[in-house]
Amino acid sequence: xxxxxxMGDPFVRFEKVQKSYxxxxxxxxxxxxxIAKGEFLTMLGPSxxxxxxxLMMLAGFETATHGQIYLGKDPINDxxxxxxxxxxxxxxxxxxxxxxxxxxLAFPLEVRNMSKNDIETxxxxxxxxxxxxxxxxxxxxxLSGGQQQRVAVxxxxxxxxxxxxxxxxxxxxDKQLREQMQYEIKHIHERLGVTVVYVTxxxxxxxxxxxxxxxxxxxxxxxxxxPSDLYERPQNSFVAxxxxxxNKLSGKIKAVSGDVCTIELDGGGGTVEALAINIGAKGEQTxxxxxxxxxxxxxxxxxxxxxxKGKIEELIYLGDHVRTRMSVSxxxxxxxxxxxxxxxxxxxxxxxxxxxxxxxxxxxxxxLPST
Amino acid sequence: xxxxxINNGNKSDGLLTDDGQSLKAKLALxxxxxxxxxxxxxxxxxxxxxxxxxxxxxxxxxxxxxxPQFTNAFSSTAVVIKDWDGQGLPSEEVFTAFxxxxxxxxxxxxxxxxxxxxxxxxxxxxxxFTGTARKAKKLEAxxxxxxxxxxxxxxxxxxxxxxxxxxxxxxxxFYLASLDLKYDKSGEIVTQPEDRQIYxxxxxxxxxxxxxxxxxxxxxxxxxxxxxxxxxLRTSNLLMIMVLLPFWTSLLVRTTAWIALLQREGIINxxxxxxxxxxxxxxxxxxxxxxxxxxxxxxxxxxxxxLPLFSVMKTIPPSYMRAARSLGATQFTAYTRVYMxxxxxxxxxxxxxxxxxxxxxxxxxxxxxxxxxxLISNVIAGHMQQSLNWGLAAALGALLLAxxxxxxxxxxxxxxxxxxxxx
Numbered sequence: 050x051x052x053x054x055x056m057g058d059p060f061v062r063f064e065k066v067q068k069s070y071x072x073x074x075x076x077x078x079x080x081x082x083x084i085a086k087g088e089f090l091t092m093l094g095p096s097x098x099x100x101x102x103x104l105m106m107l108a109g110f111e112t113a114t115h116g117q118i119y120l121g122k123d124p125i126n127d128x129x130x131x132x133x134x135x136x137x138x139x140x141x142x143x144x145x146x147x148x149x150x151x152x153x154l155a156f157p158l159e160v161r162n163m164s165k166n167d168i169e170t171x172x173x174x175x176x177x178x179x180x181x182x183x184x185x186x187x188x189x190x191x192l193s194g195g196q197q198q199r200v201a202v203x204x205x206x207x208x209x210x211x212x213x214x215x216x217x218x219x220x221x222x223d224k225q226l227r228e229q230m231q232y233e234i235k236h237i238h239e240r241l242g243v244t245v246v247y248v249t250x251x252x253x254x255x256x257x258x259x260x261x262x263x264x265x266x267x268x269x270x271x272x273x274x275x276p277s278d279l280y281e282r283p284q285n286s287f288v289a290x291x292x293x294x295x296n297k298l299s300g301k302i303k304a305v306s307g308d309v310c311t312i313e314l315d316g317g318g319g320t321v322e323a324l325a326i327n328i329g330a331k332g333e334q335t336x337x338x339x340x341x342x343x344x345x346x347x348x349x350x351x352x353x354x355x356x357x358k359g360k361i362e363e364l365i366y367l368g369d370h371v372r373t374r375m376s377v378s379x380x381x382x383x384x385x386x387x388x389x390x391x392x393x394x395x396x397x398x399x400x401x402x403x404x405x406x407x408x409x410x411x412x413x414x415x416x417l418p419s420t
Numbered sequence: 421x422x423x424x425x426i427n428n429g430n431k432s433d434g435l436l437t438d439d440g441q442s443l444k445a446k447l448a449l450x451x452x453x454x455x456x457x458x459x460x461x462x463x464x465x466x467x468x469x470x471x472x473x474x475x476x477x478x479x480x481x482x483x484x485x486x487x488p489q490f491t492n493a494f495s496s497t498a499v500v501i502k503d504w505d506g507q508g509l510p511s512e513e514v515f516t517a518f519x520x521x522x523x524x525x526x527x528x529x530x531x532x533x534x535x536x537x538x539x540x541x542x543x544x545x546x547x548x549f550t551g552t553a554r555k556a557k558k559l560e561a562x563x564x565x566x567x568x569x570x571x572x573x574x575x576x577x578x579x580x581x582x583x584x585x586x587x588x589x590x591x592x593x594f595y596l597a598s599l600d601l602k603y604d605k606s607g608e609i610v611t612q613p614e615d616r617q618i619y620x621x622x623x624x625x626x627x628x629x630x631x632x633x634x635x636x637x638x639x640x641x642x643x644x645x646x647x648x649x650x651x652x653l654r655t656s657n658l659l660m661i662m663v664l665l666p667f668w669t670s671l672l673v674r675t676t677a678w679i680a681l682l683q684r685e686g687i688i689n690x691x692x693x694x695x696x697x698x699x700x701x702x703x704x705x706x707x708x709x710x711x712x713x714x715x716x717x718x719x720x721x722x723x724x725x726x727l728p729l730f731s732v733m734k735t736i737p738p739s740y741m742r743a744a745r746s747l748g749a750t751q752f753t754a755y756t757r758v759y760m761x762x763x764x765x766x767x768x769x770x771x772x773x774x775x776x777x778x779x780x781x782x783x784x785x786x787x788x789x790x791x792x793x794x795l796i797s798n799v800i801a802g803h804m805q806q807s808l809n810w811g812l813a814a815a816l817g818a819l820l821l822a823x824x825x826x827x828x829x830x831x832x833x834x835x836x837x838x839x840x841x842x843x
Contacts, residue, residue, distance in 0.1 A: 110742055130745040131754075143743035147761045156757070157747035208748065 058122070059083035060244055061107065061212065066116035068102050076102050078268040080116070084246065086211070089238050091247045091255040094265030095291070103265075104214050104248050109133050120212070131160075136205030136243075138215040142197045144189035150176070150200050151185035157208040175207040178237070195226045202234065206241065215247045219254065231257050252292050256280065264288050280340075285327050286414045289338035296339040296383050297417065302331050310413055312337060314357075316379025321355040323411040334416035341384040343410040346373065346402050353405035359383060361400050371396070377404060477821075484594050484814035490586040493525040493534035494518065498587035501580070506606065510580050515563035518583075522549075522556040540809060541582040541593060541603075548573050578605040594815035619799070619816065623823070626796045629714060630778035636718040637725035637774050638767060644722075645729035645766070649736075660730075667723050675787045678716040682707040682788075708790030716784050721777055725770035732766030768835045776824055796820060 061084040068077040077099040084090050092100035105111040107118060109130030117124045125133055144153050154172040163171075176182050179199035189197055198218060205213050215234075219227045235258050238245050249255055255262050256276040264271045264279065264287075272279060272288045283289035286297065300312040303320065310325040312335060321337070328335045345353060359377035366372075370386045373396060377383040385404060387393060396402065435443040491498045496517040504510040525531040535549035552570050559566045567574040585593070585603060596602055596609060600617040604610045611617070644663065648656045666674055681687050689703040698704065706712060736759065744754035782797040789795065796816060803813035 108742075108746055110745075129751075130742070131748050131750055133746075134748070135746060137743065137746040139739045139743055141737065141739060143737070143739040145740060145743070145758055145762075156744070156749070160747065160749045160753055204747065214746075 059119075060086040060088075060121065061246070062119040063103070063107075064117045064119065066103075066106065066113045066118060068099070068106060068111065069114050076268055077106075080268075080270065082263060082270065082273070084244060086244055087242045089235070089245045089247065089258060089260045091249060091259040091262045092265055093249060093252060093255040093262050093291075095250060098265040099268040100248050100263075100265040101216060104216055104246060107246065108135055108137055108214055134208075134210050134212075136208065136210040136213040138201045138205045138213065138218045140217045140220055142189075142201040142218075144197055144200055144204070146189055149186050149188055150181065150192070153189065153200060154185075154204050154207050157204065161208065171207055175203040178206070179203045179233075194222050195230060198222065198230055199233070202237065206237070206243070210243070212244045212246070215245065217249055218247075219249075219251075227254070228257075234258065256292075264291060266291070282326075283338060283412065283414070286336045286338065286417045289412070289414060290417075294341050294384060296341060296344070296380070298337040298339070298378055298380055298383075299416065300335060300337065302328055302333055302335055302413070305331065309408060310335075312413060314378045316377075318357045318378025321357070321411065322408045323355075323413040324409060326412045327414045329416075335413045336415065336417045338412045338414055339406060339410065341372075341386045342388075344385045344404050344406050346385055346387055346396065346404055348403065348405040354408050355411065356403050356405040359402055359404050361396055361398055361402055364396060364398055375402070375404065480814045481818055483810055484818045485590050485592065487537060487586070487591045487594070487811055488589050489530075489533040489537040490583075491589050493528070493530040494521040494583070494587075497521045497583065501584050501587050504580070504584060506577075506581060506584065509564065509575065509577060512562055512564050514580075515567060516561070519556055519559050519563045519567065522553050526553040526556060536808075538582055538586060540597070540812070541585065542578060545573075545579060545582070548579075581605045581607065594811040595819070597812055598815045598819050619796070622794070622796045622799055623819070625710075625794075626779055626820075627823075629710065629717070629793075629795065630775050630781075632714055633717045633721060633778045634725075634771050634774045636714070637722050638771065640718065641722055641725035641729055641770065642763075642767075645726050645733055648726070648730050649733035650738075663723055663726050666720065671720065671783055672787075674720055675716055675784050678712070678719070678788060679707060682712060682715065707788050708793070710789075710793045712788035712790065713785045713793035713795070716788050717778055717781060720784060721774045724773045724777060728769040728773065729763065729766040732763050732769075736762050764835070768831070772828065772831060775827070779820065779824055 061082075063080045063082040066077060066080040067075055069075050080099075080103060082103075092103060094100045102111060106113050109125070109128065113126055117126055119125065120128075120133065120135075144150075145156065148156065151172050154175055155168050158168040158171055172185070173182070176185055179202060181196060181199055181203070184192065184196065184200075189200065192200065201218065205215075218234075219230050222230060231254055234245075238258075247255075247258065256279075259276055261273060261275055262279050263273045266287050271291075272284045274282070279288065279292050283292065289295045290297070298314055298316070298318070298321075300314040300321075302310055303313050304311040305325055305328070308324055309322055310328060311320060311322055313320050323337050348356065357377050359375040361373060361375050362381060363374040364371055365374070368389065370388050371393075373385045373387055374381075375383045375385060383404075387396065437443055437446050497514065500517045501510060501514050504514060522531065525534060531550055531553045532546075535546040538549060539546040548571060552567065552574070555570055559570070573579065581603075585591070585607070593603065597612075598619050600612045600620045601609050602612055644659075648659055648663070651659065679686070683689070684703045684705065686707075688706065689698075692698045693700050693703065706715070740758050740762065741754050744758045745751070749757065779795075780797055781795060782801060785793055785795045786798050786801075789798070797820075800813050800816045800820075803809045803816070
């Protein structure tokens with residue numbers, strides 16, 4: 050986490066934060082997280098991983114059992130939600146159903162005792178920003194899901210907070226609309242330069258929108274890095290498995306020399322080399338992580354250092370590539386993506402083939418209990 | 421397909437199916453089976469409602485304007501008195517018919533009913549009718565003079581004015597009486613003398629007490645419903661049972677429990693005397709007056725407010741309040757500007773329920789109301805059971821029904837029935 054230290058003064062800082070609801074189980078375990086001003090940070094994780102709890106603590110709806118949260122330089126544990134000045138977009142938008150769209154947007158300005166004129170101009174500007182200028186007099190129920198979503202975003206932005214929290218805001222939309230809204234939110238963030246903390250369980254959403262992603266599991270941040278690092282350089286097996294598609298092979302560490310280690314595979318496939326990222330001592334178990342698109346089928350001899358024999362179990366034609374399920378070294382769910390390029394290799398189910406990869410593309414991580 | 425399109429263009433009665441029949445007729449045929457089935461399913465309830473609800477209300481409305489007791493007994497008088505102009509005394513012809521009717525009525529034993537009926541119009545005339553009827557057989561022409569000889573009250577034109585009014589089978593006099601009005605001797609509508617004005621006061625008191633009970637149930641029920649809606653399910657279920665428990669207890673038991681608590685020698689007074697707040701001589705009168713009625717009715721009707729409120733509050737997600745807080749509203753502002761308006765449908769439904777139920781409340785005010793806490797329904801019951809003036813009881817009941825409908829109409833105008841949620 051060297052990049053967080055070089056950030057200078059963080060805008061939001063979680064310091065040794067712990068949270069328990071029942072006094073027995075820690076939902077959030079010792080969380081340390083710095084968020085820079087203007088950053089788009091996503092908290093990503095399966096449900097129950099503690100990400101929403103963190104967001105609620107930041108918003109002020111939950112209190113940290115231990116530790117302190119800072120906004121700017123001020124500790125905010127004892128600041129009530131309405132004094133934090135944080136905009137929030139809720140999972141189901143939480144637009145007030147008895148107010149029109151314009152009244153919804155005016156609400157945060159009215160409670161701040163702004164003048165009527167100011168309110169009118171700001172509401173109009175916010176509505177224009179999300180391209181809903183003509184919908185001011187509609188009731189929220191008369192809008193489509195996507196329009197409601199935009200109103201919710203506009204309402205969180207209209208009082209010009211420096212920090213916006215979004216709690217799975219796109220979860221209720223269909224796929225196409227979700228992708229469109231991802232870009233819109235991203236563009237609004239770039240245009241206004243606000244800091245956004247975004248919670249989702251959808252990794253594609255996280256990869257598309259974020260500057261940095263914090264992957265949560267079991268109340269702990271498993272990895273905090275940029276989307277590309279997260280995908281290409283996962284630090285542990287959970288992250289490798291959670292982000293994107295992953296092939297795992299388990300084995301025993303035979304030798305370590307510098308960055309590279311030699312692994313003897315459990316399935317009797319033989320010995321391969323991998324990058325030593327997160328491993329124990331010699332003789333201990335490890336899990337290798339391999340992205341399906343980095344594997345070559347029937348490579349030219351000598352072109353890749355690591356090769357294994359496998360049996361082709363299933364071929365699924367997906368247009369741009371052929372998804373090939375193989376059994377390799379005891380793993381019958383070993384996926385290889387064969388690109389549908391001109392003159393690509395023709396494969397048949399039931400055939401035996403060689404799979405090969407570069408040592409840099411195979412990462413030896415902590416051992417997962419085999420499933 | 422082409423034919424159908426052409427038909428469609430030429431015929432004005434809509435689309436046609438392939439075999440040339442109207443689509444509407446076909447559809448009606450296809451849905452008739454389902455409609456019949458649905459009707460058969462509701463038929464028993466419909467039948468029950470018609471027998472036990474529509475019919476009795478119809479009878480009641482009819483009774484409130486129908487008064488045949490007098491014309492049944494004095495049918496020939498009723499015919500001839502129509503020609504009387506109301507000046508002085510009627511002609512001898514009327515007196516002749518009257519005495520003949522009286523003789524017949526005594527024989528048929530209908531004179532008592534007729535006397536009772538005319539007594540409503542002109543108090544104190546029942547005995548005049550029954551007393552004269554005993555001697556009617558012996559009367560001789562000219563009947564005008566001989567009747568007056570029996571009792572000089574027969575020379576009073578007011579009696580004949582009343583007889584003329586009753587010569588029609590249909591009358592508004594019950595409604596007039598319900599509104600503390602009456603016909604004077606010239607047939608004009610005038611207010612009752614002050615010592616006989618009771619019903620308007622009672623109507624107003626009924627609405628006033630119902631309004632207070634409604635207000636108190638809102639004040640007491642709102643926090644309870646809110647608590648129920650935010651507590652975890654297990655606790656809220658327990659609380660809900662406690663709310664409903666009075667529901668399952670007999671109304672009589674609950675009302676008498678209040679008597680035990682509130683009476684002069686009751687628990688509350690005893691405790692107050694014991695801790696020295698009041699002296700033994702100055703025990704507070706909390707029951708057998710309006711206070712007693714209001715306290716007991718508020719308690720009994722509370723569940724009718726809590727349940728609709730609860731069912732509305734349960735559907736308000738906590739994220740609305742959170743959104744309001746995060747947008748900068750204090751707890752109080754968030755509550756009054758976001759939460760309260762969203763519970764209005766529940767308040768509306770609960771208020772209508774409680775108000776309409778209290779307007780017709782009978783047992784509780786009868787037991788704990790005393791003189792000042794009696795409601796209109798107690799008087800209606802009195803006319804049904806004691807004075808046996810069913811016509812007046814029916815008119816009072818019809819007015820009560822009408823006023824509830826008017827209030828409901830107003831409520832619908834202001835709040836909108838569609839905004840109401842009963843749960």
